[in-house]
Amino acid sequence: GDSVTQMEGPVTLSEEAFLTINCTYTATGYPSLFWYVQYPGEGLQLLLKATKADDKGSNKGFEATYRKETTSFHLEKGSVQVSDSAVYFCALNDRGSTLGRLYFGRGTQLTVWP
Amino acid sequence: NAGVTQTPKFQVLKTGQSMTLQCAQDMNHNSMYWYRQDPGMGLRLIYYSASEGTTDKGEVPNGYNVSRLNKREFSLRLESAAPSQTSVYFCASREGAIYGYTFGSGTRLTVV
Numbered sequence: 001g002d003s004v005t006q007m008e009g010p011v012t013l014s015e016e017a018f019l020t021i022n023c024t025y026t027a028t029g030y031p032s033l034f035w036y037v038q039y040p041g042e043g044l045q046l047l048l049k050a051t052k053a054d055d056k057g058s059n060k061g062f063e064a065t066y067r068k069e070t071t072s073f074h075l076e077k078g079s080v081q082v083s084d085s086a087v088y089f090c091a092l093n094d095r096g097s098t099l100g101r102l103y104f105g106r107g108t109q110l111t112v113w114p
Numbered sequence: 115n116a117g118v119t120q121t122p123k124f125q126v127l128k129t130g131q132s133m134t135l136q137c138a139q140d141m142n143h144n145s146m147y148w149y150r151q152d153p154g155m156g157l158r159l160i161y162y163s164a165s166e167g168t169t170d171k172g173e174v175p176n177g178y179n180v181s182r183l184n185k186r187e188f189s190l191r192l193e194s195a196a197p198s199q200t201s202v203y204f205c206a207s208r209e210g211a212i213y214g215y216t217f218g219s220g221t222r223l224t225v226v
Contacts, residue, residue: 034214036214042219042220043118043204043217043218043219043220044157044206044215044217045217046214046215049214089156089157091214093214101147101159101162104156105156106154106155106156
């Protein structure tokens with residue numbers, strides 16, 4: 001079945017450090033891929049998405065490239081800020097499925113220190 | 115502001131009590147979902163509704179029921195609450211297969 005595996009946290013970085021959060025997926029069809037962010041006490045917000053192979057999603061300095069050959073969608077940011085501290089979730093949707101649900105990874109807690 | 119509205123934000127129940135979590139979206143989305151979030155478990159799908167008038171079970175439906183009242187509203191009911199249902203509950207909606215979800219801000223439920 002469809003599934004998402006993302007690196008376990010917590011991840012702790014200093015401000016302006018480079019961030020990578022790994023995400024790999026298993027899907028039977030042709031998935032769309034997403035990264036969501038959850039700030040403390042809030043719901044999940046869509047950070048970026050990619051709908052086909054080699055697409056790059058980007059938002060707020062974050063980027064992720066849909067790599068079909070390695071079934072990966074790693075999240076990167078060149079210089080993190082304290083305000084980026086949050087939990088990050090990788091997710092996929094199999095567009096060929098009639099069920100229409102998203103499959104989420106377990107989340108990666110990021111803490112950025114000044 | 116357009117989005118998904120959940121009520122209540124916080125609730126404490128005694129074991130065996132019942133309650134309904136409300137969810138409404140004003141984006142004219144067809145699909146709506148209920149998830150629970152537990153530490154170390156990520157998000158698990160309880161029930162979903164692909165369109166008005168249809169509902170289906172997700173990964174963890176036991177102990178819950180849902181109603182898709184109309185296109186806007188999708189409620190989740192706990193008939194007899196158990197401590198294992200202590201969790202944060204999120205409602206979400208989506209426009210179509212290539213789009214992500216829009217989430218509500220969640221309901222933090224504690225069952226004692």
